[in-house]
Amino acid sequence: MTRLTVPADSLFGLxxxxxxxxxxxxxxxxxxxxxxxxxxxxxxxxxxxxxxxxFAEPTLNAFMAQGYDRWVSVRERIAAGLxxxxxxxxxxxxxxxxxxxxxxxxxYVDFYASEHHASNLGRLFRPDNPEPLMPNWKHLPVGxxxxxxxxxxSGTDVVRPNGQRKGPDDPAPVFGPSTRxxxxxxxxxxxxxxxxxxxxxxxGAADRHIFGVVLFNDWSARDIQAWEYVPxxxxxxxxxxxxxxxxxVPLLALDAARVDTPPQDPKVLPxxxxxxxxxxxxxxxxxxxxxxxxxxxxxxxYWSPAxxxxxxxxxxxxxxxxxxxxSGTISGPDKDQRGAFxxxxxxxxxxVTVGDETRTFLQDGDEIVLRATAPGAGxxxxxxxxxxxxxxxxxxx
Amino acid sequence: MTRLTVPADSLFGLxxxxxxxxxxxxxxxxxxxxxxxxxxxxxxxxxxxxxxxxFAEPTLNAFMAQGYDRWVSVRERIAAGLxxxxxxxxxxxxxxxxxxxxxxxxxYVDFYASEHHASNLGRLFRPDNPEPLMPNWKHLPVGxxxxxxxxxxSGTDVVRPNGQRKGPDDPAPVFGPSTRxxxxxxxxxxxxxxxxxxxxxxxGAADRHIFGVVLFNDWSARDIQAWEYVPxxxxxxxxxxxxxxxxxVPLLALDAARVDTPPQDPKVLPxxxxxxxxxxxxxxxxxxxxxxxxxxxxxxxYWSPAxxxxxxxxxxxxxxxxxxxxSGTISGPDKDQRGAFxxxxxxxxxxVTVGDETRTFLQDGDEIVLRATAPGAGxxxxxxxxxxxxxxxxxxx
Numbered sequence: 001m002t003r004l005t006v007p008a009d010s011l012f013g014l015x016x017x018x019x020x021x022x023x024x025x026x027x028x029x030x031x032x033x034x035x036x037x038x039x040x041x042x043x044x045x046x047x048x049x050x051x052x053x054x055f056a057e058p059t060l061n062a063f064m065a066q067g068y069d070r071w072v073s074v075r076e077r078i079a080a081g082l083x084x085x086x087x088x089x090x091x092x093x094x095x096x097x098x099x100x101x102x103x104x105x106x107x108y109v110d111f112y113a114s115e116h117h118a119s120n121l122g123r124l125f126r127p128d129n130p131e132p133l134m135p136n137w138k139h140l141p142v143g144x145x146x147x148x149x150x151x152x153x154s155g156t157d158v159v160r161p162n163g164q165r166k167g168p169d170d171p172a173p174v175f176g177p178s179t180r181x182x183x184x185x186x187x188x189x190x191x192x193x194x195x196x197x198x199x200x201x202x203x204g205a206a207d208r209h210i211f212g213v214v215l216f217n218d219w220s221a222r223d224i225q226a227w228e229y230v231p232x233x234x235x236x237x238x239x240x241x242x243x244x245x246x247x248x249v250p251l252l253a254l255d256a257a258r259v260d261t262p263p264q265d266p267k268v269l270p271x272x273x274x275x276x277x278x279x280x281x282x283x284x285x286x287x288x289x290x291x292x293x294x295x296x297x298x299x300x301x302y303w304s305p306a307x308x309x310x311x312x313x314x315x316x317x318x319x320x321x322x323x324x325x326x327s328g329t330i331s332g333p334d335k336d337q338r339g340a341f342x343x344x345x346x347x348x349x350x351x352v353t354v355g356d357e358t359r360t361f362l363q364d365g366d367e368i369v370l371r372a373t374a375p376g377a378g379x380x381x382x383x384x385x386x387x388x389x390x391x392x393x394x395x396x397x
Numbered sequence: 398m399t400r401l402t403v404p405a406d407s408l409f410g411l412x413x414x415x416x417x418x419x420x421x422x423x424x425x426x427x428x429x430x431x432x433x434x435x436x437x438x439x440x441x442x443x444x445x446x447x448x449x450x451x452f453a454e455p456t457l458n459a460f461m462a463q464g465y466d467r468w469v470s471v472r473e474r475i476a477a478g479l480x481x482x483x484x485x486x487x488x489x490x491x492x493x494x495x496x497x498x499x500x501x502x503x504x505y506v507d508f509y510a511s512e513h514h515a516s517n518l519g520r521l522f523r524p525d526n527p528e529p530l531m532p533n534w535k536h537l538p539v540g541x542x543x544x545x546x547x548x549x550x551s552g553t554d555v556v557r558p559n560g561q562r563k564g565p566d567d568p569a570p571v572f573g574p575s576t577r578x579x580x581x582x583x584x585x586x587x588x589x590x591x592x593x594x595x596x597x598x599x600x601g602a603a604d605r606h607i608f609g610v611v612l613f614n615d616w617s618a619r620d621i622q623a624w625e626y627v628p629x630x631x632x633x634x635x636x637x638x639x640x641x642x643x644x645x646v647p648l649l650a651l652d653a654a655r656v657d658t659p660p661q662d663p664k665v666l667p668x669x670x671x672x673x674x675x676x677x678x679x680x681x682x683x684x685x686x687x688x689x690x691x692x693x694x695x696x697x698x699y700w701s702p703a704x705x706x707x708x709x710x711x712x713x714x715x716x717x718x719x720x721x722x723x724s725g726t727i728s729g730p731d732k733d734q735r736g737a738f739x740x741x742x743x744x745x746x747x748x749v750t751v752g753d754e755t756r757t758f759l760q761d762g763d764e765i766v767l768r769a770t771a772p773g774a775g776x777x778x779x780x781x782x783x784x785x786x787x788x789x790x791x792x793x794x
Contacts, residue, residue, distance in 0.1 A: 107546050112629060134627055139570050140561055144629040145542040145636070149504050149715045150594065159595040161712035164537055164666065173536050175666045197547065197638070198556040199792070224712065230531055232509060232541040233630020239542070239714040241594070269561065269572045315558035315621065316791060317636040318546045394713060395596070 001085035006036030011383025014079050015256075015376030018247035018385075019060055019212065022097040029058035029100055034247055034385075035082055037094050044090035045081045046074070060103040060211075060248065064192035065321040068208040071192065075252055099246035101153045102214075103190060106322035108151060109312060110186075110218060110238070111143040113303035115262070117331035118142075120343045125226075138266060141303040141311050143325070146218075147239040151324065153246050154387045158219055160364060160394040161240040165223035176397040178221035180348065181362040184329040185286050185296050185339030185370050188216035188244055189305045191323035200313040203274045206306035209319070212248035213280070215370045215387035216326045219243065222342055222361070242326075245370070245387040253382055257281045257374040261304050271314050272307045279304055280374065282384075284330060286339065287369040288354045296330035296339040298372075364393045398482035403433030408780025411476050412653075412773030415644035415782075416457050416609065419494040426455035426497055431644055431782075432479055434491050441487035442478045443471070457500040457608075457645065461589035462718040465605040468589065472649055496643035498550040499611075500587060503719035505548060505639070506709060507583075507615060508540040510700035512659070514728035515539075517740045522623075535663060538700040538708050540722070543615075544636040548721065550643050551784045555616055557761060557791040558637040562620035573794040575618035577745065578759040581726040582683050582693050582736035582767050585613035585641055586702045588720035597710040600671045603703035606716070609645035610677070612767045612784035613723045616640065619739055619758070639723075642767070642784040650779055654678045654771040656696050668711050669704045676701055677771065679781075681727060683736065684766040685751045693727035693736040695769075761790045 006013050012034045022032050022039050031054075032039045043055040051070065054063040063070070112118055115133070122132030136142060160181060166173035192211030195201050201209050218238060225237025261279040282298035305327070313319050329339040338344045341361055345351055351358035362368070367390040376382035403410050409431045419429050419436050428451075429436045440452040448467065451460040460467070509515055512530070519529030533539060557578060563570035589608030592598050598606050615635060622634025658676040679695035702724070710716050726736040735741045738758055742748055748755035759765070764787040773779035 107544050109632075136561075136563075136570075136624055136627070139563075140625060142625065142629055142632075144632055145544055147504050147542055147714055148545070149717050149720075152594070159713045161714075162597075162668075163712045164533075166533075166536075172663065173533075173666065175668060197549070200559075221712070227533055228537060228539065229628070229630070230533070231626070231630070232539055233626070233628070235506075235539075235541055236708070236712045236714070239709075240712040266569065269570065271559075271572060311633070312636075315560045315618070315633045315637040316556045317544055317558075317633070320546050323546075 002088050002091055004035055004038060004082060004086060004091065010036050011373060011381060012036055013380055014082065015378060015380040016249060016253050016382040017075060017078050018249045019102060020247045021059060021100045021102045023100055024092060024097055031055050031057065031060060033078055034094070039092045039094055039097050040082065040086065041090040044087050046077055061322050064103065064211045067193050071211065071250065071252060075250060099153060102246055102248050104322050105148040105151045105324050106320040108146045108148045109143050109325040110146050110328060111141050111303065111308050111325060112328040113141055113301045113308065114328055114331045115302040116300065116333055117329040117339065117343065120331060120338065124342065124347045141308045143308065144233045146242065150239055151242045151244060154243055156243065156389060157392045158241045158389040159392055161221050161224065161236070162394050162397045163221060163224035163236050164227055166227045173227060177394050178223055180222035181391065182220045182222050182341045183368050184218035184220055185284055185294070186216040186218055186326045186328060186330055187282065187298060188214045188324050188326045190214065190248055191319050192321060194320040194323065195313050195318060197318040198316045200316060201309050201319065203272055203306045203310035206309040207251055209309060210251050210305060212250045213254065214248055215245035215372055215384050217243040217368060217370055217387050217389060218326060243387045243389045245385045247385045249382065249384055253376060254280055254374060256377055259299050262300065262302055264302065271310060274304065274306060277304050278306065282372050282374040284370060284372040287371065288359065289367055291354055293352055293354065294336055294338055294344055296337050297332040298330050300332045301327060301330060362391050364391050366391050399485050399488055401432055401435060401479060401483060401488065407433045408770060408778060409433055410777055411479065412775060412777040413646060413650050413779040414472060414475050415646045416499060417644045418456060418497045418499045420497055421489060421494055428452050428454065428457060430475055431491070436489045436491055436494050437479065437483065438487040441484050443474055458719050461500065461608045464590050468608065468647060468649060472647060496550060499643055499645050501719050502545040502548045502721050503717040505543045505545045506540050506722040507543050507725060508538050508700065508705050508722060509725040510538055510698045510705065511726055511728045512699040513697065513730055514726040514736065514740065517728060517735065521739065521744045538705045540705065541630045543639065547636055548639045548641060551640055553640065553786060554789045555638045555786040556789055558618050558621065558633070559791050559794045560618060560621035560633050561624055563624045570624060574791050575620055577619035578788065579617045579619050579738045580683070580765050581615035581617055582681055582691070583613040583615055583723045583725060583727060584679065584695060585611045585721050585723045587611065587645055588716050589718060591717040591720065592710050592715060594715040595713045597713060598706050598716065600669055600703045600707035603706040604648055606706060607648050607702060609647045610651065611645055612642035612769055612781050614640040614765060614767055614784050614786060615723060640784045640786045642782045644782045646779065646781055650773060651677055651771060653774055658701050659697065659699055661699065668707060671701065671703060674701050675703065679769050679771040681767060681769040684768065685756065686764055688751055690749055690751065691733055691735055691741055693734050694729045695727050697729045698724060698727060759788050761788050763788050
């Protein structure tokens with residue numbers, strides 16, 4: 001047996017207790033929490049009897065499906081367990097294990113919840129329009145479905161996509177590797193408790209359905225996207241890969257991070273109204289080849305995660321355990337708070353300096369890492385780990 | 398033991414042999430084929446030993462994942478088995494069983510492959526534009542991801558969705574039940590053999606990846622869709638329900654139905670080029686409260702299913718067993734060949750007569766049934782069964 005302690009300033013102290021799935025070399029997929037720099041096996045810490053059989057599963061889905069009361073009680077038991085003697089074989093250094101996709105993704109929806117991002121893109125793509133936001137933007141959280149199969153865990157290489165593109169002066173589209181490969185720094189929200197077809201999740205009840213939060217990089221091929229997206233929205237420009245962080249931070253760990261969203265004007269329709277329209281005070285970093293190039297503030301997001309879930313289901317669409325909905329690019333009001341390179345470089349016109357080079361979009365070999373922290377209980381800070389990916393060349397076009 | 402015979406003109410003769418999942422009252426989900434008016438249990442007909450263990454599964458996914466050579470050999474064994482003595486308990490009259498969703502849907506993508514449909518919608522939505530098709534339309538099969546969880550089997554009630562809508566003269570959006578509830582008569586293509594992330598399916602190889610075909614009704618709330626869809630495409634206007642037929646007709650049964658697509662001009666990019674760009678000569682019927690109101694011809698579709706799969710994966714996006722991609726509304730050149738009521742009634746301006754009433758969009762209690770037939774081997778015709786759904790009122794808005 002062993003005892004674990006972590007420094008008071010650890011981003012993975014008792015205030016965090018995220019959930020993930022790990023594997024030791026040659027081993028099977030197992031569920032764990034992270035405590036300091038250790039990965040602690042939950043099947044071995046808590047047992048696998050009765051309801052705890054979910055900790056013998058290879059993904060978090062079965063546990064998430066048990067619902068809010070279990071999320072609360074298990075979190076308390078993990079904290080109690082970590083304060084006592086822990087079986088030696090339940091503990092691994094983070095460097096000794098491989099982290100896997102923590103849950104099976106059911107449906108994936110991407111939103112567009114940052115007013116700064118949506119306004120910047122409106123100015124870039126529709127420069128002649130005096131109003132950068134579309135008329136619907138402040139009335140509903142605009143979103144679209146993406147490819148669930150393409151969600152990969154941090155550390156997975158991202159293959160540069162081939163596709164069609166057509167510049168404004170090209171007589172016809174050409175095919176080849178994307179030349180405007182970009183990122184979108186986002187958060188992803190993981191649904192634990194779904195809702196049946198024909199019913200909806202009230203915005204005020206969403207925090208009993210949302211299990212947790214991950215970092216989310218919605219890799220985007222801007223040239224492919226620009227040519228394909230009218231009128232049915234993004235498809236191939238996004239569907240090649242989306243990277244999430246391996247640790248799902250419980251929404252229960254983010255009570256201290258709740259903040260009011262920016263004022264919503266005009267007033268939202270009743271199904272989107274909440275007693276408190278909460279956002280989350282989560283500070284992200286975008287790291288390009290080791291250098292921080294942007295610090296997007298999630299607190300600046302216009303639409304609340306709860307409103308996004310309420311909107312997704314208000315038409316009676318079913319939601320399921322493992323549904324993942326992402327926030328859309330997180331951009332703040334300042335230039336160094338923009339969460340996509342198309343904004344950061346203003347459509348490629350204003351390159352950024354990365355190390356001793358300049359960049360507009362991603363080159364093969366470039367690595368992007370998203371990181372984030374948020375206030376935790378008792379004055380602590382909690383971390384989200386990383387969502388990292390390196391660009392590798394695609395197959396010959 | 399029993400012997401089965403079917404009339405030579407049966408739509409479910411030896412030329413068809415579709416796959417489905419059924420349940421007797423109180424029983425479990427089991428895999429079957431349909432022969433004439435009988436449902437024949439494949440686990441009992443073929444056994445469940447070795448590779449045939451997939452016939453003890455509750456969905457077709459495991460069988461579909463075994464790949465093309467197994468699809469060929471199992472089809473031959475089913476035909477041979479049906480010619481001999483069949484265990485009595487393997488046979489049920491179609492009326493004695495409940496048909497279930499035949500496969501677990503992985504990712505669902507909806508295309509927009511009918512030139513007539515896309516042109517009609519262009520004229521309706523962008524009347525001032527001299528060119529009804531978008532510039533990209535003839536260069537790539539335009540498509541978008543939809544909600545996999547909302548795919549339901551024929552016979553499932555469709556709950557009228559609530560949502561936001563805003564007419565051109567409304568000062569602000571209002572919330573309530575959709576008042577322009579529509580259908581889209583489509584075919585759905587089921588992927589049996591997927592492709593790994595970073596690879597793609599060549600158009601010429603797609604028929605070894607596509608397992609089969611179902612009828613597909615992409616229920617659409619036009620008022621919700623019109624307000625939400627710019628710039629990221631349809632979401633709530635579509636995500637409440639999509640109905641498929643319970644029998645998956647194998648692509649192997651549709652050799653005799655292969656026809657050339659209409660000429661594709663301009664010439665497609667090489668990744669979409671095929672030795673023969675095959676479509677399918679499948680005739681659909683749209684039945685509104687018992688009356689045929691449209692006969693959409695699938696043979697008129699501009700883009701081939703193989704091109705749709707090649708396009709979906711050309712950027713390296715992974716595909717999986719159970720992926721479902723739909724054709725988009727099937728509309729022919731004639732008015733009575735239009736597969737959506739928004740076209741059939743020209744935006745609601747020209748009501749159609751249904752029984753002794755007129756209709757523009759769907760009323761509560763209305764039932765829509767899609768049916769289809771196609772040429773089969775040996776001069777036969779094969780049937781697709783039905784994709785049926787009745788509109789029921791939604792929860793109070």
